[in-house]
Amino acid sequence: MIVEDRISNWVESYDRNGYLNGSILISYNEEILLNKGFGMANWEHNVPNLPTTKFRIGSLTKSFTAMCIFQLHEKQKLNINDYVGKYLPNYPNGDQITIYHCLTNSSGIPNYTSFPDFWPRTMRLPSTLNQLIDSFKERELDFEPGSKFGYSNSGYTLLTAIIETVSGKSYTDYIQKQICHPLGMYNTGCDDGIKVVPGLASGYSFWEGPIHSPYADMSFPLGAYGLYSTTEDLYIWDKALRSSEMLSKELKQKMFTPNLGSYACGWMIAEMVDRSCVHHYGDISGFSSEVLGFVDDQVTIIFLSNMNVTPVTHLSQEIAKIIFGENVSLPFPAVPIPFANIKYIEGAYLIGNDEDKFLGISVTNEELYLTVPKMYGAMYKFKLVPVSHDAIKTTFVTELISEQVIFYYSPSGEIESVQYIDYYGKRYSVNKKR
Incomplete structure (x- = not known):
């Protein structure tokens, strides 16, 4: 090409x-x-x-x-x-x-x-x-x-x-x-x-x-x-x-x-x-x-x-x-699919074990939103779009910038782990704040 x-x-x-x-x-x-x-x-x-x-x-x-x-x-x-x-x-x-x-x-x-x-x-x-x-x-x-x-x-x-x-x-x-x-x-x-x-x-x-x-x-x-x-x-x-x-x-x-x-x-x-x-x-x-x-x-x-x-x-x-001929990843197409369990994943999620670093997932008008800090620590709030769902995981992408939040499920259907991928492609394990 x-x-x-x-x-x-x-x-x-x-x-x-x-x-x-x-x-x-x-x-x-x-x-x-x-x-x-x-x-x-x-x-x-x-x-x-x-x-x-x-x-x-x-x-x-x-x-x-x-x-x-x-x-x-x-x-x-x-x-x-x-x-x-x-x-x-x-x-x-x-x-x-x-x-x-x-x-x-x-x-x-x-x-x-x-x-x-x-x-x-x-x-x-x-x-x-x-x-x-x-x-x-x-x-x-x-x-x-x-x-x-x-x-x-x-x-x-x-x-x-x-x-x-x-x-x-x-x-x-x-x-x-x-x-x-x-x-x-x-x-x-x-x-x-x-x-x-x-x-x-x-x-x-x-x-x-x-x-x-x-x-x-x-x-x-x-x-x-x-x-x-x-x-x-x-x-x-x-x-x-x-x-x-x-x-x-x-x-x-x-x-x-x-x-x-x-x-x-x-x-x-x-x-x-x-x-x-x-x-x-x-x-x-x-x-x-x-x-x-x-x-x-x-x-x-x-x-x-x-x-x-x-x-x-x-x-x-x-x-x-x-x-210069290097491979780059392309964003997941932001084509929404039905996803009913939005209240189930709502909450604050710690990034690693740092109590001062977290992202929030909230519901406004039946839509999911991700709140996350960016440059200079300023907070931004982006709509989360569900794009993929099966028994193993659900993938959301954000609007405006290319980021993902992925929920992985146990065999019993419980959330086993959560991964956040920022626009640099850096992956973070996040844990719901109890």
Whole structure:
């Protein structure tokens, strides 16, 4: 089976169950194999996702910020080895932290999105760039700059301020004039949350059905995670990064060289499917995104989603496996069969022996639902669809994401064991809480 057919078969299997939400672009040998939208850009108005739909891309923004810094380095407006204090004179420890430390997440600056009050409060409040920097600058460093890796949106906030200081332009204007417009990326920009962005998807979470994600004020993400884009624009970006169009070959090599661990400058470099892959993940209030670039193999996979629980990283890697000829499992078709004993299996189920980790099975309007924690510990609730039943076992699949709950029976018909399979394919034995 040729790669196009394998991808088509995979897409069809996932899409018929409603497991793909967002837009996907796949390129192989400079030929686009898939460029398609799935699910809804806006559920309220029944607007579908398209290849031209715009999504907030979260931390994929960091690759653009890194390019801005390297451009300014090439123009001798700054040096990536300069200390940040040269451009931000009043910043504490500014004589220890270099621009390169911030680029490679080795600055030791505490990550403001990890502060206890960020998710419940701070992310909903407007802030200027200076106010945001003030919120973390007096905090003690997590480690000596350059000694460890520590992911930090705060470091990229400093880079944003340096770009504005050195260029004399706002981050938004610099991005547009120096990167987006020269490349023809007219559907990419910085989202301030105030201006209307035509074609921008709404971000969602899920609880029995699509729900609004928690509000995130867009006044301050900027160069850390504040851009929006489309799969098609990011494909233009990918091609520009592979050429010397925007940066000399020498500086581009520096930008893509990991510093500590796998993190380079706005990108991660890692082995994936036994090949070198340039990649990054992004998420922000209802949106999740992943870009995989197998440069040596001329393969690019871009997945932008406006449903925060969509496992874009896992699904992108599954696509990569298909392209490189590896076998992948396909989801069980979500075609419901009759199942009467729904009250019998209702309850809380411990995952292993951990009292703090459990999944819940409940009944609402004669329908079974699975409640389960996902990223950041957030809980989600999905309908359970019975798809197979006999004397030995009953198999349920979830809606929206590809997961299973399987009940195994003893010869007398009692539930003997229960298995939960998450969307990574990881299997867990679960036990009903007594």
